[in-house]
Amino acid sequence: xxxxxxxxxNERSWRVDAAPDTPLLYVLSGELQLNGxxxxxxxxxxxxxxxxIDGVETRSCVTPVSAVGDRAVTxxxxxxxxxxxxxxxxxxxxLTPVQQAFIDEQTIQCxxxxxxxxxxxxxxxxxxxxxxEAQIRSAMNGHLCRCxxxxxxIKAIQRAAEAARATAISEHRQ
Amino acid sequence: xxxxxxxxxxxxxxxxxxxxxxxxxxxxxDTVRAQSAEGVAVVAGPDQPxxxxxxxxxxxxxxxxxxxxxxxVELGQGSSTALLQLAAEELDLAMTQVKSIRLExxxxxxxxxxxxxxxxxxxxxRIRLAAAEARQALLKMASQKLDTPVDRLRVSGGxxxxxxxxxxxxTYGELVGGKPFNLxxxxxxxxxxFGDYKLVGSRVLRLDVPAKAAGKYVHMxxxxxxxxxxxxxxxPRGQGAYGDGARVLKVEEGSIADxxxxxxxxxxxxxxxxxxxxxxxxxxxxxxxxxxxxxxxxPGTEGLHQQMRSAKTTDRIVLDNGDVTAAFGAAQHxxxxxxxxxxxxxxxxxxxxALADVKADSALVMCSTQNIYDTRRxxxxxxxxxxxxxxxxxxxxxxxxxxxxxxxxxxxxxxxxQAAAKPVRVQFMRWDEHGWDNFGPAQxxxxxxxxxxxxxxxxxxxxxxxxxxxTTETSQQLALGTPAxxxxxxxxxxxxxxNLGAMYAIPNMRLVNHHVDGVRYLKGSNxxxxxxxxxxxxxxxxxxxxxxxxxxxxxEFRQRNIRDERWLGVLDAVAHxxxxxxxxxxxxxxxxxxxxxxxxxxxxxxxxxxxxxAAAVADIEVDQETGKIVARHLYGVLDAGLCVNPGxxxxxxxxxxxxxxxxxxxxxxxxxxxxxxxLDWNSYPILRFEECxxxxxxxxxxxxxxxxxxxxxxxxxxxxxxxxALFDAxxxxxxxYPLTPARxxxxxxxxxA
Numbered sequence: 001x002x003x004x005x006x007x008x009x010n011e012r013s014w015r016v017d018a019a020p021d022t023p024l025l026y027v028l029s030g031e032l033q034l035n036g037x038x039x040x041x042x043x044x045x046x047x048x049x050x051x052x053i054d055g056v057e058t059r060s061c062v063t064p065v066s067a068v069g070d071r072a073v074t075x076x077x078x079x080x081x082x083x084x085x086x087x088x089x090x091x092x093x094x095l096t097p098v099q100q101a102f103i104d105e106q107t108i109q110c111x112x113x114x115x116x117x118x119x120x121x122x123x124x125x126x127x128x129x130x131x132x133e134a135q136i137r138s139a140m141n142g143h144l145c146r147c148x149x150x151x152x153x154i155k156a157i158q159r160a161a162e163a164a165r166a167t168a169i170s171e172h173r174q
Numbered sequence: 175x176x177x178x179x180x181x182x183x184x185x186x187x188x189x190x191x192x193x194x195x196x197x198x199x200x201x202x203x204d205t206v207r208a209q210s211a212e213g214v215a216v217v218a219g220p221d222q223p224x225x226x227x228x229x230x231x232x233x234x235x236x237x238x239x240x241x242x243x244x245x246x247v248e249l250g251q252g253s254s255t256a257l258l259q260l261a262a263e264e265l266d267l268a269m270t271q272v273k274s275i276r277l278e279x280x281x282x283x284x285x286x287x288x289x290x291x292x293x294x295x296x297x298x299x300r301i302r303l304a305a306a307e308a309r310q311a312l313l314k315m316a317s318q319k320l321d322t323p324v325d326r327l328r329v330s331g332g333x334x335x336x337x338x339x340x341x342x343x344x345t346y347g348e349l350v351g352g353k354p355f356n357l358x359x360x361x362x363x364x365x366x367x368f369g370d371y372k373l374v375g376s377r378v379l380r381l382d383v384p385a386k387a388a389g390k391y392v393h394m395x396x397x398x399x400x401x402x403x404x405x406x407x408x409x410p411r412g413q414g415a416y417g418d419g420a421r422v423l424k425v426e427e428g429s430i431a432d433x434x435x436x437x438x439x440x441x442x443x444x445x446x447x448x449x450x451x452x453x454x455x456x457x458x459x460x461x462x463x464x465x466x467x468x469x470x471x472x473p474g475t476e477g478l479h480q481q482m483r484s485a486k487t488t489d490r491i492v493l494d495n496g497d498v499t500a501a502f503g504a505a506q507h508x509x510x511x512x513x514x515x516x517x518x519x520x521x522x523x524x525x526x527x528a529l530a531d532v533k534a535d536s537a538l539v540m541c542s543t544q545n546i547y548d549t550r551r552x553x554x555x556x557x558x559x560x561x562x563x564x565x566x567x568x569x570x571x572x573x574x575x576x577x578x579x580x581x582x583x584x585x586x587x588x589x590x591x592q593a594a595a596k597p598v599r600v601q602f603m604r605w606d607e608h609g610w611d612n613f614g615p616a617q618x619x620x621x622x623x624x625x626x627x628x629x630x631x632x633x634x635x636x637x638x639x640x641x642x643x644x645t646t647e648t649s650q651q652l653a654l655g656t657p658a659x660x661x662x663x664x665x666x667x668x669x670x671x672x673n674l675g676a677m678y679a680i681p682n683m684r685l686v687n688h689h690v691d692g693v694r695y696l697k698g699s700n701x702x703x704x705x706x707x708x709x710x711x712x713x714x715x716x717x718x719x720x721x722x723x724x725x726x727x728x729x730e731f732r733q734r735n736i737r738d739e740r741w742l743g744v745l746d747a748v749a750h751x752x753x754x755x756x757x758x759x760x761x762x763x764x765x766x767x768x769x770x771x772x773x774x775x776x777x778x779x780x781x782x783x784x785x786x787x788a789a790a791v792a793d794i795e796v797d798q799e800t801g802k803i804v805a806r807h808l809y810g811v812l813d814a815g816l817c818v819n820p821g822x823x824x825x826x827x828x829x830x831x832x833x834x835x836x837x838x839x840x841x842x843x844x845x846x847x848x849x850x851x852x853l854d855w856n857s858y859p860i861l862r863f864e865e866c867x868x869x870x871x872x873x874x875x876x877x878x879x880x881x882x883x884x885x886x887x888x889x890x891x892x893x894x895x896x897x898x899a900l901f902d903a904x905x906x907x908x909x910x911y912p913l914t915p916a917r918x919x920x921x922x923x924x925x926x927a
Contacts, residue, residue: 026451035396038396040524041854045856076389077389109252110250112524113572141862146860147250148828150863152825
């Protein structure tokens with residue numbers, strides 16, 4: 001039975017009609033028409049549908065919408081603003097350093113897994129600003145890429161860590 | 175919130191009405207021939223823009239930009255960027271001044287399928303020639319306008335100016351003057367010589383990457399249209415024998431009565447559900463009670479290769495040079511072995527998706543495919559519509575690496591939309607995609623090869639058993655009862671005269687293909703570098719064994735047996751990149767055993783698909799207590815002739831090194847006697863971050879050569895280099911892959927028994 005449920009996504013409050021067991025993914029992609037989180041396996045095995053819930057990477061394909069409560073959901077679309085708040089920047093950048101690094105390192109092939117890659121990498125850098133390669137591999141290990149772009153993603157995350165540090169320093173000086 | 179529906183259409187009629195277009199066209203016969211040789215049917219569209227009309231290929235707009243009409247799809251490999259580079263080069267435009275538009279069956283030139291990594295090789299020359307001819311015509315117009323002979327004109331960024339008097343200039347856009355005009359395509363315009371290239375051969379950044387990084391790229395899975403329903407297919411979990419399809423015994427529609435608005439659609443054995451809400455469709459498909467007849471018609475994973483060996487086969491000699499029998503008799507050392515390769519899955523990271531809007535007399539299907547014309551024919555068949563009533567609009571999906579279930583998804587969406595009389599979006603569930611894939615076929619091989627006293631390979635014989643590719647899509651098989659059929663091959667479905675021993679100068683050689691009828695096996699099709707991982711696994715290990723018998727370094731042994739300079743080029747390049755030091759097949763069992771738990775090794779291999787030259791080196795580590803292999807570093811070198819964009823190609827090589835590692839170490843489709851049992855990422859594991867090797871990718875650039883394939887050729891050698899590295903590390907030769915701990919550990923234990 002559908003019922004009204006209130007969720008907070010990308011700093012906006014939404015009221016959606018959905019059965020309580022509806023996975024958050026279908027609310028985000030259906031009702032909210034967001035393109036970041038996307039279906040990959042429906043089994044929490046691949047990371048395609050990842051979002052941040054209160055800053056923690058979460059598989060939206062197995063998270064019932066009724067379990068979200070009043071916690072803050074951040075999708076790929078809201079990530080630059082989330083990044084700005086995390087780092088107390090005056091305004092959101094067009095892209096997070098992780099996304100810019102994906103472009104600079106030309107990591108992407110088909111790009112379908114990059115929602116999850118971006119969400120997870122941003123979560124990692126928020127916890128460990130300068131991760132070692134082993135820490136990157138360990139953090140990212142639950143995210144699959146079928147095109148085989150892992151090595152470039154590792155490089156890009158290292159690059160993003162450097163860039164974020166540089167940005168933070170210059171922003172705070174202003 | 176604005177729906178993410180993409181309403182991007184660019185009908186050619188509007189383009190012409192808008193004026194300002196100079197249009198160049200050309201014929202396509204060569205492409206069609208080349209595609210057919212690859213074993214992929216190309217259906218000439220009944221209503222394509224006439225390839226002989228001048229208005230089919232390139233349009234120069236009044237704002238001094240150009241649209242290039244490209245008949246190939248972007249599959250995440252960057253070829254759409256490379257093809258525009260070629261056009262911009264010949265037109266003397268900047269990359270920011272060229273674009274292409276979405277591929278659609280009624281508006282774009284038919285260049286056949288996007289297969290065999292050949293977009294740049296086959297499509298490139300035509301696009302270049304068309305661009306060069308357009309430039310020639312524009313210069314002629316500029317010559318009149320500026321009252322200056324053509325040879326005194328210079329072009330940069332679409333601005334034609336007079337040499338020595340740059341103030342006298344006119345733009346392409348001004349020249350066209352808003353009026354389209356016809357010029358015959360002659361194919362005779364002179365092309366730039368490679369010394370003048372500005373864009374070709376340079377690392378132009380891929381045009382699709384920024385939107386993909388920003389999350390703004392529209393994958394097929396993101397396409398929505400107002401009023402659409404969500405559909406899912408309902409099938410047994412995992413396919414059975416291809417010939418059997420799936421037979422419905424009973425459907426209990428009442429089992430989803432509690433899901434309001436969900437509806438069962440049945441056409442013979444095709445079962446689907448549709449609902450307004452996606453989650454309702456997903457849970458209806460899960461909840462619907464269907465009883466299937468599941469005959470025990472498969473050999474099961476364990477009995478697979480035995481059944482193939484004892485099968486009645488159709489045999490064909492692919493190659494027979496010299497006198498193999500006599501040469502084996504006179505040889506110094508001989509190696510003879512059997513090898514086994516598994517079924518492997520395309521397993522796109524995002525399951526296939528299609529959106530169909532079927533009306534009484536027409537259909538629009540938005541989908542991912544490698545060949546919109548082939549998809550159109552298949553969709554028309556299940557709908558009972560004439561081909562010209564069906565429009566296919568292409569959207570890039572998740573990477574497909576060959577023919578995954580994209581046509582199956584397109585047909586399923588079409589069938590459901592026709593029955594529901596509404597637009598229907600279908601996305602496969604993970605178990606649909608993994609369970610009903612057109613798998614890369616399993617292979618069985620007997621190989622023997624021999625050397626003379628000087629370490630020269632004198633004889634080589636390869637017998638391969640495998641079935642061909644299924645041509646009946648599952649949705650059609652179930653909905654219409656169309657019998658299972660296989661494409662006739664040979665192409666990439668048979669023992670390969672390109673990848674088996676062809677890189678070496680071998681005077682006596684025989685290749686024999688044993689075609690197994692595929693109806694009692696899994697449904698097969700082309701998986702990236704079809705069959706080459708199995709070929710290279712057998713062939714390049716055999717070459718390594720010969721080197722060992724000759725007491726030679728495996729790199730030096732290969733050098734000694736190659737005459738072709740381009741094969742030598744990639745071999746030397748990869749050895750150099752990896753810092754190869756001479757090793758006399760380094761393994762000594764006593765030493766390794768004494769060294770303890772972790773053994774390290776290094777292997778080298780050569781390979782290709784049908785064109786280009788590739789070489790790889792693998793550094794691995796083997797845990798001798800668990801049998802687990804970790805690839806530490808892979809090096810890959812590819813010579814694909816003229817490389818239009820080395821950045822794109824390096825990314826392909828890098829991806830292939832990782833994917834080949836995954837396929838060699840982990841991937842295997844499993845099945846019982848009734849159905850496929852590897853249905854997700856746990857039961858069909860692929861390589862993860864923590865297991866991923868460092869990679870070094872290198873392109874050998876030949877600006878003066880024609881381009882050849884670049885998306886497949888490293889798969890075989892990279893996989894074989896890992897197998898050779900295992901021998902180097904432990905003295906163990908594996909005859910069946912993937913090299914999982916369950917296979918490697920018993921082999922290690924046998925070594926000391």
